[in-house]
Amino acid sequence: MSHPRKPINPADTGHALRDSRAQSQRERIVLAEHKPQLERVQRRLFLRSSLSLGALAMLSGCNMQDGDSVDKVLWAMSRWNDRVQGWLFNPNRLAPTYAASQITKPFPFNAYYPEYNVPDIDGSDYALEISGLVADRSDWNLARLRTLPQTSQITRHICIEGWSAIGEWRGVPFRTFLQRIGADTSARYVGFKCADHYYTSLDMATALHPQTLLTLDFGNAPLPPKYGYPLKLRVPTKLGFKNPKHIAAIFVTNEYPGGYWEDQGYNWFSGS
Ligand SMILES: Nc1nc2c(c(=O)[nH]1)N[C@H]1C(S)=C(S)[C@@H](COP(=O)(O)O)O[C@H]1N2
Ligand SMILES: [Mo]
Secondary structure (H helix, E strand, C coil), X not given: CCCCCCCCCHHHHHHHHHCHHHHHHHHHHHHXXXXXXXXXXXXXXCCCCCCCHHHHHHHHCCCCCCHHHHHHHHHHHHHHHHHHHHHHCCCCCCCCCCCHHHCCCCCCCCCCCCHHHCCXXXXXXCCEEEEECECCCCCECHHHHHCCCCEEEEEEEEECCCEEEEEXXXXXXXXXXXXXXXXXXXXXXXXXXXXXXXXXXXXXXXXXXXXXXXXXXXCCEECCHHHCCCCEEECCCECHHHCCCCEEEEEEECCCCCCCCHHHCCCCCCEC
């Protein structure tokens, strides 16, 4: 938040404590400052009426005496939501697939920067780094990745910004790759670091989902730069921002890795 936070601790505002109109004004300011997060919480909790500070305090069991605790409570609620969604997630349920005639042309580009800033990666010296809870941490160049079994799928990519598009991706089932590197599949997270400094992470159940694909090709050709050359993870059970492009490093961990958008308040689970 770029503007200074207004105090809501009654001790900071002297006599205002006794003035209930000043108090409700303060509450309105605090709630307005957190409007996007509160709207996400409301959507998640299926609350259609507006949230008051008192309702938030009741939902969270916190007394909300200082401005920072509003943030803390919302983040705690969001992380709880992620856990619940993970428990409800059915790793055997498949995302819909489509016919070749339904592929969206041209396929949209999206990133946190404009297309002219897409990273220019030299595939000839590319090496995917592996770290964390895995037995074999050796690098993977593109030729080695192509020795693994490849499969194609036509699925719908859904962006949180309000568009979707159908595309065809081909690559190594990520589950096969994780087994091949001896990943500890009882760990909680798989994290991704990208060449453009983007990063994201997945719950292990989604990483092992049969449709999660370590993608080398878009259609019948290597991924074009704008769609994630040389390596992208395609996760048709998740929103677009959980599909890292230009992957430089993959790690397996029990420590929550977050993500570029997730750390700015986008729901981490963001999928089915
Ligand atoms: N490395 C990297 N991966 C990324 C992004 C990004 O900015 N950098 N943006 C994400 C978002 S929000 C979307 S919608 C998709 C867009 O993929 P596309 O360009 O193939 O449509 O990439 C995702 N993966
Ligand atoms: Mo997106």
